[in-house]
Amino acid sequence: MRIRTTRFSSLFAGVALSAVGLGAVSGCGSQQEASSETKIQHQRIQRVADAWDGSAAATAWLDGFHPMSDVTQLPRGGLRSKADQQAYLDHSFVLKGKLPSTTPKDGQVTWGDGSTATRPLTGAHESYAALSDGARADGAPRLTVTGAQLGEMRVATNRGPAVVPAWLFSLQGYDAPLKQAAVIPSKLPESPIGQARDVPGYPLNGLVEMTAAQRSVTVIALSGTCDGGPAVDVFETRGSVVLASSVKEPAKSGNCTKQGKLQQVTVKLDRPVGDRVLLDAHTGRPVPYKPPHGPSPSWS
Incomplete structure (x- = not known):
């Protein structure tokens, strides 16, 4: 050995x-x-x-489908100010707009070799709730969500990079959306x-x-x-x-x-x-991916 x-x-x-x-x-x-x-x-x-x-x-x-990278991606170019960065770290969001009330039951995960898997999806409201933890003190920095639409994003997985359905949240003051994977990971x-x-x-x-x-x-x-x-x-x-x-x-x-x-x-x-x-070797289990902000959806 x-x-x-x-x-x-x-x-x-x-x-x-x-x-x-x-x-x-x-x-x-x-x-x-x-x-x-x-x-x-x-x-x-x-x-x-x-x-x-x-x-x-x-x-x-x-x-299965197990994310091995963050399932939240910041707008292209990143957040522009320290206040916005702090709001993101604090999960401080405010909704000023409507989110889609209906969601397809399932979506398709597509890997680079062409293989696919069908997985259930979370709704826009559930996905937004994963970003925001609710009320914040007056004066605290916040990111404002003005809407969302279902799109795609690329994530690293247990089988290599994959394209997955994602909620694309529009942020006030940003041209590019914040992306949140809509696919529910497989059970470990x-x-x-x-x-x-x-x-x-x-x-x-x-x-x-x-x-x-x-x-x-x-x-x-x-x-x-x-x-x-x-x-x-x-x-x-x-x-x-x-x-x-x-x-x-x-x-x-x-x-x-x-x-x-x-x-x-x-x-x-x-x-x-x-x-x-x-x-x-100690647990005998897969090593969990640890996102920088919050638990992995596969292991939580």
Whole structure:
């Protein structure tokens, strides 16, 4: 089994986690020998790959529609002012216009190879509600929606880029619309293998980015405040890419606080992800895409 390790590349700014509910994140107690920990982790990686490759879960994953990028796209050229940017981050919208009251029951997802899938659609009002969380304090910046129409947008998915139906919201002061995917993602398949127990390292916190060529992925990994920072092992098979998060060096004994740090780790692959499933060795489940603003519709 050929497993490669990638070191962390950049700090995931502004994030710190309490160790409550995560176990001994700082790992200040006694540690197993590094070689023993590596062996245990590699065995787990192999078991996850073996469980998924050729499984019913892998078939269900491949047949489904699972977004792997943000399903909301800003108007072409982006938001023009800091006030508009803050309103978007705060989910602060106001509706001054009418939204379509009827929606087709289903829409078609179309991938680059010509394959398609029919999925149910959300209505314009439901899609708007996903953008806006309601009333805001007087004087707070807001984005004004003046209408919407059903169109299309391109998103990254578990099977590569796809064109999907989307609600195109007209914004006051903008020529181009804000797009929100109208397609309801497929239900996640049940994993053929349970979560790991007594395996060194921590579950990944999510997928941040996949390059256009799909030769690298950036994930969020957890480490303690006293260890050497996160490292991510990768094991590639024909049907899966298994990632396992650990730490470069065990925590040093001493005055360690039980806190964790989330950091971005970029993992380079031997070949593009393609339609292979990206798996977390610790959970035994697909690595969830983590949008910058809000939960992924596939995993929420």
